[in-house]
Amino acid sequence: MIRFAALLLFAVSLSACAASPVRIESRALSDQVAQSPEHYIIAAVSNEPAAFMSHAGSTPRGYDVVSAYGPTDRARQLMRDLEADYTLREVSAWPIESLHMHCAVLEIPAGADRAALLAKLSQDHRVALTEPLQEFAMRTDANRGDGYNDPYVGLQRGFLEMDVAGAHPWSRGDGVRVAIIDTGADVNHPDLRGSIASAANFVDADEVQFVRDRHGTEMAGVIAAVANNREGIVGIAPGARLLVYKACWQDRAGADAAHCNSFTLARALSAAFDAHAQIINMSLGGPDDPLIGDLIRVGLSRGVLIVGAAAAGGGLLHQPGVIEVASAEAPSEIGTALFAPGVEILTLLPGGHYDFASGASIATAQVSGVVALMLAKNPALSTNGAYQLLRDTSQASSADAGIKRVNACAALVTLVHQGACRGREEDAGMTYGPRVASH
Secondary structure, rough: OOOHHHHHHHHHOOOOOOOOOOOOOEEEOOHHHHOOOOEEEEEEEEEOOOOOOOOHHHHHHEOOOOOOOOOOHHHHHHHHHHHHHOOOEEEEEEEEEHOEEEEEEOOOOOOOOOHHHHHHHHOOOOOOEEEEEOOOOOOOOOOOOOOOOOOOOHHHHHHHHHHHHHHOOOOOOOEEEEEEEEOOOOOOHHHHHEEOOOOOOEEOOHHHHHOOOOHHHHHHHHHOOOOOOOOOOOOOOOEEEEEEEOOOOOOOOOOOOOOEHHHHHHHHHHHHHHHHOOOOEEEEOOOOOHHHHHHHHHHHOOOOEEEEEEEOOOOOOOOOOOEEEEOOOOOOOOOOEHHHHOOOEEEEEOOEEEEOOHHHHHHHHHHHHHHHHHHHHHOOOOHHHHEEEEEEEEOOOOOOOEEEEEHHHHHHHHHHHEEEEEOOEEEOOOOOOOOOOOO
């Protein structure tokens, strides 16, 4: 009955957005690469710093801006030599300043054995890194609203179970920069007005599809939907500033399913570093990947807090320093995972709409929002400190006493060492240290 009533509410037309549309920067990838990743590999050569460019994006066989870091003549020649020696064709290339590499997506010869080719390249002293162009997927599956004038706040199950309203007197995440590496998102949704700092497309140049993408819109909504604007819902961290980076393709209209690859994820991660993101939300899963793994470790070493979806058997995001999150209704086998509500979570849809979403993805985004609340209160909070605080203050719900869920209010009260949640005094004895440079 609640869902039916909510859907009736959603049928009410929303007022048009009067603000200027957010500009979506396009850094397109070839459709051919996106549709047939098995015909491509990634290879990188050493590229010690030289003045040229630092932009995270690129155009095929060229670079679109002049700045501080770019490929050296030696790196360019090495890549050309590799193309000639292995009959490869460069599709797109870009310098990765954080890894001191010149990286390229290369098409392999028709009929070639990709595994055998990668094995040969891995033994070539000129090659710093080589791997298949891998694919990744979005992690989808399956009443305390007092003080807000947003009409659907009473239907926000995750918001209520995690006691976000109790945390908001301490923090609303003001100014914290959260990068969402996902599909595109409806950056002009009325309930995101003012929350978007920037948007970039690493997949294609289709601005129309960018704002129609569902999954990224859902993640953006639970993290930072505007509070007290008489529109829809309340974000976990309504004061946060979102960096929306499209690295994943929506598989079909009207569905959350989407996929990404090593190339698009690497470009989005590099852009997040360039933009000084404090938190990176990665609501996706897939295999271990050397390039993405290296970039994640670079981000962690710089103090970026990375929140990722926990996946059975580990995979890409199962590494030290990443805050892994699972749906409380589908507990992960990963013993270090945190849990958040992940079933029937009310959020945004493209076109100014609202609906429910479920899965580890939405649970992950909610925890990213809670981390933003914490960072706004203590910008020096380390990854380990944030994780331990969230784990120590997680609480079992009345519905399922076996699974402890992240509790936003308890975490904030513990962080500031004063006050109480729901009339219960919190332990003020725990301390959490400053951000560290390595993990």
